[in-house]
Amino acid sequence: MVRIAVAENAPEEMTRLTEYLERYRQEHGLTFEVSCFTDGADLMEHYQAAYDVIFLDIEMPNMDGMSTARRIREVDSEVILVFVTHMAQYALKGYEVRAMDFLVKPLVYETFALRMDLLLPRIPEENEHTLLLNSKNETRRISVERLIYVEANKHKMYFHTEDGVFESNCTMKWVEEQLARADFFRCDHGLLVNLRYVTWVGQNELLAGGQRLKISRPKRKLFMQAFADYIGGNL
Numbered sequence: 001m002v003r004i005a006v007a008e009n010a011p012e013e014m015t016r017l018t019e020y021l022e023r024y025r026q027e028h029g030l031t032f033e034v035s036c037f038t039d040g041a042d043l044m045e046h047y048q049a050a051y052d053v054i055f056l057d058i059e060m061p062n063m064d065g066m067s068t069a070r071r072i073r074e075v076d077s078e079v080i081l082v083f084v085t086h087m088a089q090y091a092l093k094g095y096e097v098r099a100m101d102f103l104v105k106p107l108v109y110e111t112f113a114l115r116m117d118l119l120l121p122r123i124p125e126e127n128e129h130t131l132l133l134n135s136k137n138e139t140r141r142i143s144v145e146r147l148i149y150v151e152a153n154k155h156k157m158y159f160h161t162e163d164g165v166f167e168s169n170c171t172m173k174w175v176e177e178q179l180a181r182a183d184f185f186r187c188d189h190g191l192l193v194n195l196r197y198v199t200w201v202g203q204n205e206l207l208a209g210g211q212r213l214k215i216s217r218p219k220r221k222l223f224m225q226a227f228a229d230y231i232g233g234n235l
Contacts, residue, residue, distance in 0.1 A: 040068030
């Protein structure tokens with residue numbers, strides 16, 4: 001299942017893009033779930049970080065594509081963004097929001113299909129490289145590869161990533177289950193660290209992503225074994 005959102009205010013362009021998506025889906029035997037929005041504000045009204053690809057018209061009246069993309073990146077660092085525009089020079093601004101590609105109107109199916117061939121392999125497998133975090137009234141998607149450590153503090157979970165610190169209402173048990181196949185180790189009661197970021201280990205602490213974190217005495221021997229296995233497996 002590939003979850004796709006299309007934000008386009010021109011009815012004829014919306015029709016063309018959705019028809020191209022359906023044609024591509026049939027030709028490649030895929031399953032798409034497509035959600036359509038007539039404006040960036042409409043897309044962001046109840047935005048949940050659950051899409052794999054978002055096609056954004058740059059020129060929309062209430063909230064243009066660039067403003068929408070900036071809002072999306074505040075809560076979703078992983079979704080693939082593709083700008084759709086009449087003027088290619090606008091798409092150069094896409095680097096500011098890490099847009100992956102752009103399409104120039106009027107769309108041509110052959111060009112669209114080539115773009116899809118490049119985009120789809122970049123979508124991470126379900127639950128393998130990302131986490132969906134619920135907090136208050138929003139859902140945020142974070143990259144597991146960019147997650148440095150997870151900290152439990154006063155009934156909240158704090159996810160320390162290369163992109164900032166994000167809070168969630170989940171539990172440590174749930175986090176451990178989600179990261180069971182990744183290279184994480186629980187070095188203290190309320191700390192789960194990504195071994196790829198560990199650069200130094202002392203008697204009762206370690207350095208990960210520039211942060212000093214505690215290693216509890218009961219966990220140290222198992223941690224050192226897990227860290228040695230990780231280093232050995234990545235030589």
